[in-house]
Amino acid sequence: MEAAVLTDRFPRTQVLASQDMPTYQVAGEDLVETVRFLRDAQGFDLLADLCGIDWKDRTPRFGVVIHLLSTTHKEYVRLHVGAVNDAVPSVSSLHPGANWHEREAFDMFGIRFEGHPDPRRILMWDAYPYHPLRKEFPLAGIEVPLPAADVAEVTGQTVEPAPMMGGPFVSPGGKMSEGEPSALDQSWNEEKPKA
Amino acid sequence: MGGCPNLRQTTMVKSDFGYNSKVEGEVIVTRADAVVNWVRSHSVWPMPMGLACCAIELMGAGGSRFDISRFGMEVMRFSPRQADCMIVAGTVTYKMAEVVRRIYDQMAEPKWVVAMGACASTGGMYRSYATLQGVDNIVPVDIYISGCPPRPEALLDGMMLLQEKIRQEGGSLKRTFRGRTVETKIVR
Ligand code: SF4
Numbered sequence: 153m154e155a156a157v158l159t160d161r162f163p164r165t166q167v168l169a170s171q172d173m174p175t176y177q178v179a180g181e182d183l184v185e186t187v188r189f190l191r192d193a194q195g196f197d198l199l200a201d202l203c204g205i206d207w208k209d210r211t212p213r214f215g216v217v218i219h220l221l222s223t224t225h226k227e228y229v230r231l232h233v234g235a236v237n238d239a240v241p242s243v244s245s246l247h248p249g250a251n252w253h254e255r256e257a258f259d260m261f262g263i264r265f266e267g268h269p270d271p272r273r274i275l276m277w278d279a280y281p282y283h284p285l286r287k288e289f290p291l292a293g294i295e296v297p298l299p300a301a302d303v304a305e306v307t308g309q310t311v312e313p314a315p316m317m318g319g320p321f322v323s324p325g326g327k328m329s330e331g332e333p334s335a336l337d338q339s340w341n342e343e344k345p346k347a
Numbered sequence: 348m349g350g351c352p353n354l355r356q357t358t359m360v361k362s363d364f365g366y367n368s369k370v371e372g373e374v375i376v377t378r379a380d381a382v383v384n385w386v387r388s389h390s391v392w393p394m395p396m397g398l399a400c401c402a403i404e405l406m407g408a409g410g411s412r413f414d415i416s417r418f419g420m421e422v423m424r425f426s427p428r429q430a431d432c433m434i435v436a437g438t439v440t441y442k443m444a445e446v447v448r449r450i451y452d453q454m455a456e457p458k459w460v461v462a463m464g465a466c467a468s469t470g471g472m473y474r475s476y477a478t479l480q481g482v483d484n485i486v487p488v489d490i491y492i493s494g495c496p497p498r499p500e501a502l503l504d505g506m507m508l509l510q511e512k513i514r515q516e517g518g519s520l521k522r523t524f525r526g527r528t529v530e531t532k533i534v535r
Contacts, residue, residue: 293476
């Protein structure tokens with residue numbers, strides 16, 4: 153598919169630099185129509201992936217990346233879309249496979265998908281107060297109560313920050329590469345008596 | 348039959364070894380604890396709490412190659428009401444911790460817990476916001492098995508260690524049930 157096919161039809165769409173597949177920045181208002189056009193007119197009939205991104209310092213801070221595959225032309229296309237007020241239109245009405253991906257992006261980043269039929273968390277429990285893949289969230293976690301109050305009462309257990317020292321992502325000094333996940337020792341504590 | 352005192356005993360030949368059959372006949376004297384524990388240790392009914400990759404090795408231990416039934420614990424039950432040993436095989440997330448504890452509570456006394464592998468024992472390599480750092484935070488664990496995953500032999504070794512532990516338990520006729528001590532009566 154030529155880039156002009158998309159940019160002519162949706163003038164707000166921009167071509168982004170990419171090393172592997174054609175990549176476009178799509179405006180939120182155009183997203184559903186773009187995906188519909190790609191599916192129905194251009195043969196991009198399979199939603200291969202949908203994920204959230206936290207850009208940290210950019211505006212808009214959150215974004216969604218969609219990979220579409222054409223099973224007839226054997227071609228991929230990647231769509232970037234920025235979140236407006238942390239919200240992005242849902243494409244799960246066009247590709248049912250997007251349903252759980254969007255729930256995961258909501259769970260991990262707090263991106264709301266407008267028009268999603270079932271906008272609940274999917275990995276963490278419903279009452280969990282944070283979105284763990286946001287940049288400011290510590291890998292070790294933040295203390296909150298266990299999801300089940302009766303189990304918490306019997307065991308005295310809470311969801312507590314995990315010990316980091318000695319773990320796989322902790323550098324014992326020195327600087328880790330920027331490209332790797334890394335963590336500081338935040339709460340190493342072996343004094344807690346076990347049940 | 349020459350030099351075997353045990354065989355002679357069973358055929359009621361008078362012997363200088365073992366029990367004095369003139370006095371005791373076919374009676375064996377022991378402690379109730381020892382008998383009860385012996386029975387329990389050879390009929391462990393595991394509840395396979397398979398939560399991650401360790402469960403694959405647990406299945407391996409149940410298969411013909413490693414054959415857990417050699418040790419009298421092949422009757423894996425997926426209902427906690429029919430099991431007395433929970434083998435926690437895998438990563439326990441905080442979301443799953445509730446379920447693990449509930450299933451433990453539903454198992455009938457006496458019951459034991461085996462933490463199989465690094466994850467169940469300590470959280471393993473998952474030092475993150477989502478993973479319970481050791482199932483012993485929510486249920487009492489009897490045996491910890493190291494490894495990621497432990498080989499089936501290690502599981503069998505751990506289970507035999509559990510049998511050893513069961514055999515040494517005292518007061519096996521007494522149990523606490525909802526805060527009360529209940530004593531099992533032996534009917535003669
Ligand atoms: S200890 Fe290793 S093999 Fe076992 S559940 Fe954890 S990661 Fe998987």
